[in-house]
Amino acid sequence: MNNEALMLEGLNQDFGRLGKAVEMLKHSLQRCNKIGIKPNYSLEELDQFESLTSRFARTSDIYTHKIMRGVILILREEANTFIDRANLFEKLEISNAEDLKLIRDLRNEISHEYRVDDITEIFEAVVEYCDKLIEVIQRTKAYLEKKKCYPYLTNKDVSLFTPRGVRNKLVELESYVM
Numbered sequence: 001m002n003n004e005a006l007m008l009e010g011l012n013q014d015f016g017r018l019g020k021a022v023e024m025l026k027h028s029l030q031r032c033n034k035i036g037i038k039p040n041y042s043l044e045e046l047d048q049f050e051s052l053t054s055r056f057a058r059t060s061d062i063y064t065h066k067i068m069r070g071v072i073l074i075l076r077e078e079a080n081t082f083i084d085r086a087n088l089f090e091k092l093e094i095s096n097a098e099d100l101k102l103i104r105d106l107r108n109e110i111s112h113e114y115r116v117d118d119i120t121e122i123f124e125a126v127v128e129y130c131d132k133l134i135e136v137i138q139r140t141k142a143y144l145e146k147k148k149c150y151p152y153l154t155n156k157d158v159s160l161f162t163p164r165g166v167r168n169k170l171v172e173l174e175s176y177v178m
Contacts, residue, residue, distance in 0.1 A: 004074070011070035015141070018067060021059040022134060028052040029130045037124045049123045053110045056126045060107040060133055064100070067140060094143050095136040103133055 032052045035045050068085045072078075079085040082104060083097075090097035106125050 007070065007073050011067070011074065014062065014066040014070055018059070018062045018137065021055065021062055022137060025052075025055045025059045025130060026134070028055050029127065032123070032127060037120065037127065039120065046119075049119075049126075052130075053122060053126050056130060056133065057107045057110045059137075060103050063133065063137055063140075064104055064107075067137070071140065071144065089136075089140075092143060094139050099129075099132050099136065103129055103136075 028048065028051045031048050035041070035048060041049065064082065064085075068089065072085060072088065077088055079088045083101070086095075086097040086100040086104075089095045089100060106122075106129055109122060110126070
């Protein structure tokens with residue numbers, strides 16, 4: 001298997017992980033949207049929002065650390081820092097660089113608990129940026145399909161962002177690689 005095939009295989013596996021993370025993120029977002037943003041939460045509601053923030057951080061990590069880097073490798077571009085990657089994705093018309101930076105900053109706030117004094121602000125920001133993160137992920141997938149950089153993803157396929165789609169893609173990849 002050549003180097004490009006290995007990169008594509010790695011990116012496909014990362015998209016599989018990302019698809020699972022997105023599915024869990026959507027599930028938590030749906031539950032938290034039913035609760036709504038308010039000044040005080042019950043312990044159960046706090047638990048659901050904590051799950052959402054954790055899943056947001058995990059999903060954004062997979063996207064920013066694995067997917068963005070994988071895309072840049074496949075495109076043979078040079079982007080060593082996160083800001084370089086965000087600017088390149090804006091240039092490629094995949095996403096707005098500022099949105100990517102805000103998603104990354106929010107992830108850092110969640111992971112390092114910078115704003116513990118008003119957790120409601122974090123919850124509100126996560127609810128707002130979940131949709132932006134999911135949209136960026138979908139635009140990345142569409143970009144790869146359009147550029148034909150990623151042969152494992154086609155418009156005819158079952159959506160990658162469903163559990164069945166992820167399983168189908170992984171089974172398909174295993175049979176392709178074998």
